[in-house]
Amino acid sequence: MAVTLRDVAEKAGVSVRTVSNVVNGFQHIAPATRARVQEALEELNYRPNLVARSLRQGRTGIIMLVLPEINVSYFGELAHEVVDYASLCGITVQIDESGGDSLREKQLLTALSRASWVDGVLFSSLGLRGVDLAGLAGSRPLVLLGERTARTALDHVGIDNVEAARQAVAHLIERGRTRVAAIGGSGGARDATSKYRLKGFERAVRDAGLDPEGLYLRTPDYRRGSAASAVRELLEWDERPDALFCFSDELAAGALRELYEHGVRVPDEIAVMGFDDIEASSFSTPSLSTIRPDKAGIAKAAVDTLLRRLDDPAGERREINVGFELVRRESSG
Amino acid sequence: MAVTLRDVAEKAGVSVRTVSNVVNGFQHIAPATRARVQEALEELNYRPNLVARSLRQGRTGIIMLVLPEINVSYFGELAHEVVDYASLCGITVQIDESGGDSLREKQLLTALSRASWVDGVLFSSLGLRGVDLAGLAGSRPLVLLGERTARTALDHVGIDNVEAARQAVAHLIERGRTRVAAIGGSGGARDATSKYRLKGFERAVRDAGLDPEGLYLRTPDYRRGSAASAVRELLEWDERPDALFCFSDELAAGALRELYEHGVRVPDEIAVMGFDDIEASSFSTPSLSTIRPDKAGIAKAAVDTLLRRLDDPAGERREINVGFELVRRESSG
């Protein structure tokens, strides 16, 4: 059914070798031969069988991007950048979701070893443990995205979460707030991201000579729906906070909604900062001040690192910190 | 380097055939042999080379999902459902973005024929033309998602956009609105989605004995940022509309923002309806009334249809309409 090199070779009256050379743009070919082969190629509408090519070359040009959930805006935007940049490099991206919960994380690891056609993996997880990673040791190159959750020899691309969080909270304090609360986190005990954002929060508060004690509320995940109960709780404190630092824009969106339902004016009564700068945040009412990680930069660094690792499996471990930016909008006053 | 069937066969003192049988769970194997092979398998930590297997079997278990942009919430949520359901079927999903603009649509088609390892394609495009599709005729099975934009023999999964839009607008009219405007669309001349939603809008308006003339404003795309200028324009009409039907939730979010900036109260002065029910919509202020297409249903139908088509390439064309639901929230009063 499918046209093969042999079919083309027969039609053009040359060997498969020659056809292969033409297909792959090899240099030293007699113009006449090339023309003849080209013609046969067109006439038969030849399409190379990439599976066969991959088997031969040991590379597929496919990388896998593993993230918690693609429908979460931040990850959707990150995936967009990755797909975008990878396609520039002639790489196709396959997407797998870890779901965030550790039950499915096991399936995921199975999937990972299942997917032997994948050249390499970009892994963005909230709670990957060292033991999990161990199982991957011998397999394909893997670049960790987001926060490093275990001491490994893996390449890593992320941002300085401590400093970013510190700047976010410092910004609230600069705007005159003195009682800043923080909310965020995830079910995973090893959620390093929230650990570092919390550290940055505490640092900023202490730098201002204030006390962060008792001002942090954990949430089960980073989604919009998870902010409500935390917000309800802090509204009942004896001394209400006058600012709120959310560990994600989605949480912030949920917080804005809950504050609105309680008739609390933002930023007048409570200022709000998010983290991620998802697209929706500049359109919310009020628009959301936030930290904007350089998503395109993360994507580029991640893909580049992975490709480099493919060529040089033994190369030195790379630890890349990509930039971020503080975005001031209405919600922080 | 990688362990192959042969390595295992040698170690176990059997033929590759036998090892293959064990790996694939073949029935008729002597218990003793099986045990010996299992042991060798474990000891060498054998992982099948799926590229080789695919070459042999002519199937990879990979399908491609093509959509405009993965960072657009609706598509992110749809992709989530597709990845979810496909993984249940043992299928991996590869994602490609068409970008929406026809310039990149050509690259996309190239990519499609490039990607010969893909078993089949789920294609969600806003403006695919018949001629474009023609080029794919001989290649892999393709299921069209969203709106059918050309008369083809392709399978198609979507929702009844005319009826959904009609219900949305009828709902606004039921709530007492008499002057409903519509905004949405895309650059493509062949944006069938907006065509049908517009038709549903007009039908609902006429059904109520009103006149839709001059109440539709085209936007360049369905994104949040594209609603602003349309909203500014309709606010300057002599007779202001008292309701607004947006062809997507993102447009509606942009509209809510713009109305807020102009001090127009929603829903008191203008009621707003969206379309898609992205997650953010239930958290906006005011929360957004909208049409909720059964995304999981679309994903399931799409994957099922594609898999069936793989087994039966000559089967009858399938035309599937998935359900939807009207979601009443604050923005429609």
Next chain:
DNA sequence: CTGTTAGCGCTTTCAA
């Protein structure tokens, strides 16, 4: 410059 050919690792037909 081009033809011949040996595999890449696997499944599967044909024999035994």
Next chain:
DNA sequence: TTGAAAGCGCTAACAG
């Protein structure tokens, strides 16, 4: 029940 071997379509080493 198991072995031997063909071959999926391609690339590349080796000849010529």
